[in-house]
Amino acid sequence: MEALTDNALMLKVKDNDLDKLGLLFERYKRPLFGFFYGMNKDAELSEDLVQNVFLRILKYRYLFRGEGDFRTWMYHIARNVNHDHFRKDKLKAKDSLENWQERLGTDENRSTEYQKDEELQLLSMAMDRLPEDKREVLLLSKFQDKKYKEIGEILGCSEGAVKVKVFRALQDLKAVYRELEKHM
Amino acid sequence: MxxxxxxxxxxxxxxxxxxxxxxxxxxxxxxxxxxxxxxxxxxxxxxERLDRMTLPAPSMQLNDTFYHMLAQEKKSAAGFSWKAFFAWPDFAPRLAFASVTLLLGLAAGFLLRAPGQQKDEQIGRLGEEVRDLKEMMMLSLLEKESATDRLKAVSLTEDMDQASHKVTSALLQTLNHDDNVNVRLAALEALKPYVKDSKVREELIRSISKQDSPLVQLSLAEVMAQLQVKSSVKELEKILKNENTPVDVKKKIRESIQVII
Known part of the structure; x- marks a missing residue:
């Protein structure tokens, strides 16, 4: 039996067949967690944000029309969840430096845990040093399988503009990566 | 370019x-x-290297919190609302079920009604049989020696809605020939509902001269007066001419004749 498409599942959720959200959760919990973790390097926070995304999907399920791609809609929500969290977090700016140091520490520990390849470890560190908007566009590109048109829908710009953003981000990543390589 | x-x-x-x-x-x-x-x-x-870069997986805690949240949401969504009740995807099967149940009910009613008609017929037949039985009983009771039994027989006709010719002629027979005055009076009383029948009326007129009991004579005279049967005058006058008729009776009969004329 062919698996139901994301859109078909989400339309069922919209019709109050809430169990189908479980299937969507199983499909996307990892990529979503990856997206958030790539953004903030905080596993606990990322889990909270994934939970928030699904909470919003449930709350606003009546808004899903099924015309666009579910994944695009979901990452749109994910992006809003991330922004909302850090807008609130700006109030705690004082703590942020400590958090950052903490995060860097845990980042390295985690890196050794899951990143055997030294090259990839370096790349991960380079990603962390990129400005947030550039990191975001690269992560979206990764998790949206380079579908620039859909990423454009998430970011609210044209496909061409997304390509330019990806180009610039990759340029910056390359530069940071080379810088890190020098110090290794 | x-x-x-x-x-x-x-x-x-x-x-x-x-x-x-x-x-x-x-x-x-x-x-x-x-x-x-x-x-x-x-x-x-x-x-491409970025794509190969793996990111850590979420812990089981995420599953727990998500499924807990889903269960909570399902519970609150399960609450009754009229809007949800009439929402077409849910309402259509409900409506279909209700319609099928209604049709089944009607069909069952129709099927159960048919034997009901048979029942009515059976009851009708039973009623006829009971009437026949009553008639038979009445006729046999009329032949009994005991005046009480014969009175019972006469009173049985009161229960009958429509007495047969057999019954009225038996009653007339009793009126003319029974030894007991009370039985004759009861028979006359029982015949009253059938005086519209011309045969019964004629027999009643003929019966006047046959009666020797002043009580029965008086009763008959009253019935005639009530019915305004002019042809009965001759028969009544015969009683007046009879010397054995008591004076009081003659007086009453004269009054009745006055009423009839």
């Missing part, structure tokens, strides 16, 4: 020799879709 110039730019970029002005140009060409990101080899390789 021609293709050659574009290819030249790409080659320059891949050789890491593009200057800032050229980089701006490349950006513009990427935006217009004239250069594909895949053509920029170094960036392409970096992008």
């Amino acid at each position: 021609n293709t050659e110039r574009i290819q030249e730019l790409i080659a320059k970029y891949n050789a890491a020799q593009a200057d800032p002005v050229e980089l701006k140009l490349i950006e513009k060409l990427i935006e217009e879709g004239l250069i594909d990101l895949g053509e920029l080899h170094e960036l392409q390789a970096l992008d």
Whole structure:
């Protein structure tokens, strides 16, 4: 039996067949967690944000029309969840430096845990040093399988503009990566 | 811009020799879709490595919190609402079920009604049988020696809605020939509902002269007066002429004759 498409599942959720959200959760919990973790390097926070995304999907399920791609809609929500969290977090700016140091520490520990390849470890560190908007566009590109048109829908710009953003981000990543390589 | 110039730019970029002005140009060409990101080899390789970069998986805690949240939401969504009740996807099967149940009910009612008619027929037949039985009983009781039994027989006719010819002639027979005055009076009383029948009326007139009991004579005279039966006058006058008739009775009969005339 062919698996139901994301859109078909989400339309069922919209019709109050809430169990189908479980299937969507199983499909996307990892990529979503990856997206958030790539953004903030905080596993606990990322889990909270994934939970928030699904909470919003449930709350606003009546808004899903099924015309666009579910994944695009979901990452749109994910992006809003991330922004909302850090807008609130700006109030705690004082703590942020400590958090950052903490995060860097845990980042390295985690890196050794899951990143055997030294090259990839370096790349991960380079990603962390990129400005947030550039990191975001690269992560979206990764998790949206380079579908620039859909990423454009998430970011609210044209496909061409997304390509330019990806180009610039990759340029910056390359530069940071080379810088890190020098110090290794 | 021609293709050659574009290819030249790409080659320059891949050789890491593009200057800032050229980089701006490349950006513009990427935006217009004239250069594909895949053509920029170094960036392409970096992008591919980025795709290979694995990120940690969430813990089981995420599953717990998510499914708990889902269960909570399901519980609150399960609450009754009229809007949800009439929502077509749910309402259609409900409506279908109700319609089928109604049709089944009607069909069952129709099927159960048919034997009901048979029952009515059976009851009708039973009623007839009971009437026949009563008639038979009445006729046999009329032949009994005991005056009480014969009175009972006469009173049985009161229960009958429509007495048969057999019953009325039996009653007339009793009126004319029974030894007991009370039984004769009861028979006359029982015959009253049937006086509209001309045969019964004629027999009643004929019966006047046959009666020797003053009580029965008086009763008959009253019935005649009530019915205004003019043909009965002759018969009544016969009683007046009879010497054995008591004076009081004669007086009453004269009054009745006055009423009839």
